[in-house]
Amino acid sequence: MTDNFEFPRTPDIDDGTQPLDGRTLEALRALYAPPADERFWDITEQRVMARVLGRSSTEWWQVLNGWVHTAAVAAAVAIIVAGALLVTADRSAVDPGYATVEAIADEPLAFSFDVQSPSQVRVNDSPAPGVLPR
Amino acid sequence: MAATLAFPIPLSIPPRVVDAAAGPPAIDPLSHERAIIVRAQRGDSGAFSALVRIHQRRAYAVARAIVGTHEDAEDAIQEAFLHAYRALERFRPDQAFGAWLHRIVVNASLDLTRRRKVRAAEELPESIAAPFRDAAEADDLRTRLTEALARLTERQRAVIVLHDVEGYKHAEIGTMLNIPEGTARSDLHHARKMLRHLLGDLRNGL
Numbered sequence: 128m129t130d131n132f133e134f135p136r137t138p139d140i141d142d143g144t145q146p147l148d149g150r151t152l153e154a155l156r157a158l159y160a161p162p163a164d165e166r167f168w169d170i171t172e173q174r175v176m177a178r179v180l181g182r183s184s185t186e187w188w189q190v191l192n193g194w195v196h197t198a199a200v201a202a203a204v205a206i207i208v209a210g211a212l213l214v215t216a217d218r219s220a221v222d223p224g225y226a227t228v229e230a231i232a233d234e235p236l237a238f239s240f241d242v243q244s245p246s247q248v249r250v251n252d253s254p255a256p257g258v259l260p261r
Numbered sequence: 262m263a264a265t266l267a268f269p270i271p272l273s274i275p276p277r278v279v280d281a282a283a284g285p286p287a288i289d290p291l292s293h294e295r296a297i298i299v300r301a302q303r304g305d306s307g308a309f310s311a312l313v314r315i316h317q318r319r320a321y322a323v324a325r326a327i328v329g330t331h332e333d334a335e336d337a338i339q340e341a342f343l344h345a346y347r348a349l350e351r352f353r354p355d356q357a358f359g360a361w362l363h364r365i366v367v368n369a370s371l372d373l374t375r376r377r378k379v380r381a382a383e384e385l386p387e388s389i390a391a392p393f394r395d396a397a398e399a400d401d402l403r404t405r406l407t408e409a410l411a412r413l414t415e416r417q418r419a420v421i422v423l424h425d426v427e428g429y430k431h432a433e434i435g436t437m438l439n440i441p442e443g444t445a446r447s448d449l450h451h452a453r454k455m456l457r458h459l460l461g462d463l464r465n466g467l
Contacts (some may be wrong), residue, residue: 134277142450143449143451143452143453143454144450145453146425146453147425147453147456147457150402151402151406151456151457151460152425154402154403154406155406155421155422155425155426156426157403158403158406158407158410159322159323159325159326159422159426161318161321161325162321162331168314168318169285171313171321171335171338171339172310172313172314172317174339175313175338175339175342175343176306176310176313178339178342178343179306179342179343179346181308195286195455200387238417249312
């Protein structure tokens with residue numbers, strides 16, 4: 128019996144659920160209406176694309192910027208290596224003896240040392256008979 | 262009669278069945294837009310330009326609802342499209358491009374509003390964002406409406422414009438403005454009540 132009971136709505140209470148009246152709504156729509164002129168949209172599109180493409184070229188350089196650190200390190204290493212080679216070449220050219228020394232240093236030795244075992248060293252280093260050890 | 266699928270259908274829309282005898286299938290706007298987006302993601306600036314052309318009016322409406330003035334809306338959409346271009350590679354094809362773009366537009370508009378506020382606080386403390394620069398050009402209702410809108414909070418103004426002018430649903434507005442749907446609904450009710458209250462004598466005299 129009370130299933131269909133509803134509280135009566137008082138018309139003077141505005142809870143905001145009712146839409147705006149037609150005139151106000153029309154004025155609101157007119158106030159926020161987007162420009163009707165097609166040229167405005169063409170220009171807006173052009174401006175957006177000009178900024179986008181301008182940005183795009185910057186980004187292309189920014190991609191290279193990421194390699195700057197690596198490239199700087201590689202360049203520094205290359206300069207050091209090149210400098211070392213240059214100094215070596217200069218010394219060879221100016222001092223012929225240096226080249227000779229280098230050539231000799233590269234040759235195998237004409238003699239060899241016999242490495243004694245520790246036991247042999249002890250025997251050889253022992254004092255002669257009759258000599259008091261220290 | 263044999264029915265064939267026109268093309269690979271995105272999961273979000275029901276399969277389209279076309280009559281083979283009825284000629285070539287009509288172009289699905291969603292698939293068409295997706296194709297443009299993919300081209301734009303691959304760096305085709307012409308494709309991005311097409312996206313701007315498709316979405317700029319709606320983007321303007323969203324921006325205008327937040328920033329209030331035509332000039333600021335213009336600036337906001339330019340910023341927004343620039344952000345969108347930079348973020349395009351992060352856009353997932355399963356998203357709705359319009360909704361994704363509108364979030365960017367909202368953020369750009371809010372950024373602009375914040376910057377304008379700082380500038381206004383430094384230069385003209387009493388200035389308010391009025392949609393019309395020259396009130397003399399507007400009729401009485403327009404002028405009063407402008408003044409009444411300026412009395413609303415930014416969010417209430419954005420909500421009432423997005424809902425009553427642009428026709429967005431509460432859930433969509435909530436997603437766009439990053440507020441709960443219930444808050445969007447309550448903002449709308451407060452905004453309408455306030456406008457009715459402020460324009461009461463004018464409306465009664467109509």
